Structures are given as structure tokens and as C-alpha cells.
Amino acid sequence: MKKTISSRTTLNDGTEIPFLGLGTWQSMGKDCEFAVETAIKNGYVLIDTAQGYNNEKQVGLGWKASGCARDEIFITTKINNPNHGYKPTRHSFMQSLKDLQTDYVNLLLIHWPNIKEFNLTIETWQVLVELQTQGLCRSIGVSNFTPNLIERLIKEINVVPSTNQVEFHAFFYQKELLDYCQNRHIQIEAYSPLARAKFLDQDTLNQVASKHNKSAAQVMLAWCVNHNVVVIPKSTHEGRIVANADIFFDLNDEDMAVLDNLKPQTRLITSTWQPPEW
Numbered sequence: 001m002k003k004t005i006s007s008r009t010t011l012n013d014g015t016e017i018p019f020l021g022l023g024t025w026q027s028m029g030k031d032c033e034f035a036v037e038t039a040i041k042n043g044y045v046l047i048d049t050a051q052g053y054n055n056e057k058q059v060g061l062g063w064k065a066s067g068c069a070r071d072e073i074f075i076t077t078k079i080n081n082p083n084h085g086y087k088p089t090r091h092s093f094m095q096s097l098k099d100l101q102t103d104y105v106n107l108l109l110i111h112w113p114n115i116k117e118f119n120l121t122i123e124t125w126q127v128l129v130e131l132q133t134q135g136l137c138r139s140i141g142v143s144n145f146t147p148n149l150i151e152r153l154i155k156e157i158n159v160v161p162s163t164n165q166v167e168f169h170a171f172f173y174q175k176e177l178l179d180y181c182q183n184r185h186i187q188i189e190a191y192s193p194l195a196r197a198k199f200l201d202q203d204t205l206n207q208v209a210s211k212h213n214k215s216a217a218q219v220m221l222a223w224c225v226n227h228n229v230v231v232i233p234k235s236t237h238e239g240r241i242v243a244n245a246d247i248f249f250d251l252n253d254e255d256m257a258v259l260d261n262l263k264p265q266t267r268l269i270t271s272t273w274q275p276p277e278w
Contacts, residue, residue, distance in 0.1 A: 021046025023234035036062025
């Protein structure tokens, strides 16, 4: 069945997540509020934020301004690394709920693993399991985790994450990670799916875009969705928000093979928290 903006995929806990969402990293103040409200009014359901983005209050104001009922919106937030550990995780999450103006989130993630003190990350995962049991979050998952770290987490607490949010785009096709997560029934969610707009003028990409009468950005997002990856492109501009939703078109096997092999292949996101095996 052809995907549409309303299409969802089912996580390993039975929750359904939209294939398209709005990312809000670096969206601040009134711009963030406008972007969230605009996205929802243009058919977006999933809104992604994080404690570390320092904009949960603006996301809360934005979804409220949209006029949509809470159960019509899918809100994701993430536990910031300084908040790892049992008590800090729980305390910070309660503040997130207050800032987001909601009594639950649809998806709660560990934003980054704490490699040096992984015991704190394990404590955080335990809290997430408890919060899910209590109904304060519908699904729980991780972000920026490698297969090795996911296995370490599962070994300590026998709950498989529903989601792994990672950098994933046509110029950083993490096929091994995608295969691992699909085998584990863990949904890959792509942040920076447009590769921070660094390669939108790449010739091969634009040849495929011209073939479909789409933009290079739309093809990059469609490529992700055709791999059954959830995408959360960030924008605060109404025109781009609308255009980023026009991605549900067919890429055939030849198109996908070409896009699977674009060059250069490069990671763009680095962090002091990144796993050493990156």
C-alpha cells in the first residue's frame, strides 16, 4: 500500500508512529511555536523535541495553539545526558511534561548513551520502563545507540527499545545498523534526514529529483521513507514545512539502488557523548 502523510508504522510495543514528523533542534522562541503550529495545521502529527533543545515550553505552546486535541498529536522528547540516573531522570521528565503541557508523551528516548558511566544510562532505562508501565509515556527508546550498546542495555534490563533515533540520510546510509534494528524490531528514526542541506546540489540526486519532478530534499526524505525509516526534518519556514510533507511518491528499485550508493558517505553529527565505535 502506498504511504501517505497519514501512514504509520507499528513499533515493537504495539504503538503506531507516523512516518513523518517535525524536528525542532535549534528551533527557538516564537519561531519554534510557529513551526509546530504550522506543521500540525498542515497534516503533521509527530513533533520531536528534547530536554537538551531547551524548547519544550515552545513546543507545548505550539501544539496548544494548533487547536488539535492531545490524542491527535504524537509528541517525542528525550532525556538529556546530565539528567541520567534514577532520580534525575524521573525529576527532569516531570518537568518536561509540565513544559510540554501534557500528562504523557508518546515516545520517550535516551538522547545519548553515557559511555563513561553506563550504569547511569541503565538506571535511566529502568526509569523509562517504569514510566511506560505507569502510562506517562506510550513508548520508550534510545537515540545515538550502536548495536553493541543496545545489547548491553537489554542484557541489564530485558526490555528492547522500540526506537533508535540516529543520523540517517542518503549520504550516510547506515545499512548495517538498519539491518540490525529491523532484525531486532527496533524502528530507525532519522534525524538530519536532509544532511543539513549540504548535498542538495549533488548531480545524481538531482537527476532522480528531476525524473520525479520533485526537489532534491523531497527525494532524500522519500528515500528514507522507502526504507521504512521515520523522518523528522527540521524547519521553521512554512513553505519548507509544506514541501517536506510532499514526499510520499514511489521510488522504483533502480532509483533506490542509485540513491543507496550516493557519494560522499559521511557522518555530519559529532558529540562529546558519541560512542567510541562510531
